[in-house]
Amino acid sequence: MLNNQGRPTGVDNVTSSSAVNGAALLPSEPLIFEIGTKEKSGVDLPALDQNVGSKLGKFARKSDIDLPALTEPQAMRHYVRISRLNYSIDAGFYPLGSCTMKHNPRLNEKMARLPGIADIHPLQPQSTVQGAIELMEELAHWLMELTGTKAVSMTPKAGAHGEMCGMMAIKAAHEANGQSHRNIVLVPESAHGTNPATAAFLGYKVKPIKAREDGTVDVQAVKDALDENVAGIMLTNPNTCGLFEPDVIEIADAVHEAGAYFYCDGANFNAIMGVIRPGDLGIDAMHINLHKTFSTPHGGGGPGAGPVVLSDALAPFAPLPYAKRDGDKLTLVENKGEGSDHLGRLSAFHGQMGMYVRALTYMLSHGVDGLGRAARDAVLNANYLKAKLSDLYNAPYGDQPCMHEVLFDDSTLKGTGVSTLDLAKAMIDEGYHPMTMYFPLVVHGAMLIEPTESESLHTLDQFIGTMRELMEDAKAGNVERFTNAPMKAPMRRLDETRAARSPILKWEAPTQQKAAE
Ligand SMILES: *Cc1c(COP(=O)(O)O)cnc(C)c1O
Numbered sequence: 001m002l003n004n005q006g007r008p009t010g011v012d013n014v015t016s017s018s019a020v021n022g023a024a025l026l027p028s029e030p031l032i033f034e035i036g037t038k039e040k041s042g043v044d045l046p047a048l049d050q051n052v053g054s055k056l057g058k059f060a061r062k063s064d065i066d067l068p069a070l071t072e073p074q075a076m077r078h079y080v081r082i083s084r085l086n087y088s089i090d091a092g093f094y095p096l097g098s099c100t101m102k103h104n105p106r107l108n109e110k111m112a113r114l115p116g117i118a119d120i121h122p123l124q125p126q127s128t129v130q131g132a133i134e135l136m137e138e139l140a141h142w143l144m145e146l147t148g149t150k151a152v153s154m155t156p157k158a159g160a161h162g163e164m165c166g167m168m169a170i171k172a173a174h175e176a177n178g179q180s181h182r183n184i185v186l187v188p189e190s191a192h193g194t195n196p197a198t199a200a201f202l203g204y205k206v207k208p209i210k211a212r213e214d215g216t217v218d219v220q221a222v223k224d225a226l227d228e229n230v231a232g233i234m235l236t237n238p239n240t241c242g243l244f245e246p247d248v249i250e251i252a253d254a255v256h257e258a259g260a261y262f263y264c265d266g267a268n269f270n271a272i273m274g275v276i277r278p279g280d281l282g283i284d285a286m287h288i289n290l291h292k293t294f295s296t297p298h299g300g301g302g303p304g305a306g307p308v309v310l311s312d313a314l315a316p317f318a319p320l321p322y323a324k325r326d327g328d329k330l331t332l333v334e335n336k337g338e339g340s341d342h343l344g345r346l347s348a349f350h351g352q353m354g355m356y357v358r359a360l361t362y363m364l365s366h367g368v369d370g371l372g373r374a375a376r377d378a379v380l381n382a383n384y385l386k387a388k389l390s391d392l393y394n395a396p397y398g399d400q401p402c403m404h405e406v407l408f409d410d411s412t413l414k415g416t417g418v419s420t421l422d423l424a425k426a427m428i429d430e431g432y433h434p435m436t437m438y439f440p441l442v443v444h445g446a447m448l449i450e451p452t453e454s455e456s457l458h459t460l461d462q463f464i465g466t467m468r469e470l471m472e473d474a475k476a477g478n479v480e481r482f483t484n485a486p487m488k489a490p491m492r493r494l495d496e497t498r499a500a501r502s503p504i505l506k507w508e509a510p511t512q513q514k515a516a517e
Contacts, residue, residue, distance in 0.1 A: 012113035028490060029081050033507055036068020042075070060329060085490045086434050093459055097405045097436035097448025098192065098240055100292035106297065107365060108358035117357055122349035124249075126332060126502050127419035132353060133330040137323050139360045143288060143307055146371070147266075148279025151315035153308045155351045159267050162306030163198040163234070165346055168315040169310060170232050170261045171202055176317070176341055179259065182231035188217045190241055190440045195234040195265055204231060206343070211442055214395035215241040215407075219250050236265035236485025237281075238272065240440040241397055242382065242448070252282025259283065261314070269293045270452070271379055271404035274372030284311040294359035305355040319343040321350055377453035378404040381460060385451055388464045393469040404452070410445025418474040420445040422482035430466045431487045462492045 012370040036042075054060045070078070087094070094101035112402045120129050138153045153169075156162035167185075174182050185199035207225055213461065218237060233255050237245045245251070255262045264278055266286035270293040272278075278286050290296045290305040298304070310318055320342055321332045332350060336342050355500045366374060379402075386406040390398055393408040411418045424434035424447075436448040451460060474482060486492065 017090065028107070029085070031507055032070070032075070032078055033068050035074065035078060036070045036186040038064070038069065042071045043067045043116070053339060058325050076420070092431055092433065093451075093455060093463055094433040095435045095449045095451055095463070096433060097242070097407070098267065098439070099298070099436065100268075100289070100404075100450060100452055101298070101433075102270075102292075103197075103454035104295050104296055104358070105362065105365070108361045111361045112354045112357040115357035117353065120353070122353075124278075126330075130199050130330055133323055133332060135360060136350070136353075136356055137330060139356050139363075140307070141499075141501070142360070142363050143309060143345040146273055146368075147269075147286060147309045148277030149283075149286075149309035150279075150312050151310040151318055153310065153318045153346075154305070154356070155319060155321070155347050155354065156287065156306040156308055157347055158304040159265075159287050159289040159292075159306045160194040160198065161346065162308040163194055163263070163265065164201065165308045165315075165343075166200050166263050166285030166287060166310070166342055167204075167232070167234075167318060168201050168319075168346075169308075170319040171355075172262065172341065172343060173261065173314055174231055179231075182229055182260070186222060186225050186230060186233040188235060188239070190215070190239050190442050191234060191236055192240055192267065193267060195236070199234060208338065209233075211241075214400065215239070215243050215442070217251065219247040219254070223250050223254050226254060226260065228259065230255075230258060230260045232261040232263050232284075234263045234265060236268060238268045239440075240401040240448070241407050242274070242450075243397060243400065244272075244403055245509045248281050256282065258448075260507065266309075267292055268404065271374050271375055275375050278311070279311070284314050285309070290355050290359040296358040296362075296363045297357045303352045304462070305352040305359070307351075316341045317343060319346045321345070344368050360406070374453045375404075380450040381453060381455060382406045382449070384460060385449055385464065386397070389467055392468055393447070394490060405448055405450035406449045407440070407443060409443045410447070411447065412471065413474060416474045416477070417479045418482040420447055422485065425485035425493065426470055426482045428486035429465070430470070432466065433461065445448045459498065477500075 004046075031383075087152070088286040089103060114216060117132065117135075120132055134163065136154055140154055144150060153165055156165045161268050174180055176296050183205055184201070184207050186207050186209050187196045187199060189211050189399060196208075199206050207230075209221050210218055216239065222233065235245065235248070235251065239245055252262045261284040262282060263282040264281075264286040266278060267289045268287055269278075269286075273293055285304045285308055287308045288294075290307065291298045298306065308318075320336065321334045322342075324331045324333050336344070339441075351363055363371065382404050383406070384403050386395055386398065386402055389406075389408070392412060394411045396409050397407065413419065413423065419436050424437050427434045436450075438446055440446055440447060449465075
């Protein structure tokens, strides 16, 4: 079956090239532009009175708006059909390592939808949104309390954005101290890709630091790399091998002694919240992914929040706006004062209110003891998977307990003809979202599994059963089950490299001739 762009629309005959060409992301569901028509409208509106005239003047539209018209049920069904092709944390287990795909409690959603919160506007006079600013302040307070720090910038929109914020503050601090020649940032090899990208984006040279045999950062290698040109280190703790960095205090001391700053990638805070405070370990800046640790939705590129906590040394360089309390009144300071070192704005308005509400709800409904319990359960669940799978999957740093995620390599797949990618695709046919693959890069064919604390023992046991059965089947030589997978997903294998390298992001209306082909 072909749709009007000459693309196959059935699931069975999708090829990888059709998947990346022509944006056929969902081959069984045409685009809304292909269903809708322009000739008629989905709603009945009275004809426009031509005598009224337009107040828009030169801004009035000169051409047709070119939107497809559909009836309400047509539009509804289109989007519901698309939503049913999605895999989500609400549909099933999602063990994507480093991403902390945990359940978003419905209470968070209920709070975020309260009209007094959902219906306010960032341009409202501050006197009318005192409660909202108070809520942001309360969240900021608990973020500082949980991390043992004295300042926090709420505005960054994601983890990577928070990294940029923290590194900009570090850069500004060096500049203010006459240290602007410092042009090197140390980044351990196991770092998330966003770390070297952030450093490079801000004009720094990235110097990689080797990992030790046990997967943790080599303190001596850090000390050897430190000199008067190093601006800072970006270190993830717990690291991306799922291990706690045992020498983090010694590293922080050495970094400070060399006049540099310690940026901690705190995306994995889920494993330690309520148990230890990164501020006590000597960090200068750390982003917190509210969408990971504090269970706000990851949002498919939608609104996110990655607040950054800052040490005393960096606090004067935090971006605008920030809240100031004057008696009972809260003010958002939106302009730099005379002689202020604050960075300007990093984003429009004040951050993502809906995410703040959800994160604060999560915190208050857990309490500090509950947050610590959640972190401990996340670690327990990962170690349970490790214990139940290590005879079939090789855990390269397996002689120590892991934190919230367990890392396996592909050594036990050797000789089977099945790769990490094939195994991941076969998991889709079993109803699971695959784990994180080929990351961190320090391990061959890496499989990084993060169960999170929100899964039940029953779910974990089911998953263990599936993973064991898959490895046994791979070893038994049933290669095609893997290399042909996924068979049951809406899409078969895609040319993912091509999709990433040459994405087609804009739909073009088919020309008459092409449509006829
Ligand atoms: C998720 C993650 C990031 C980036 O966070 P985003 O919100 O996706 O930008 C950075 N570092 C680590 C270790 C992460 O897991």
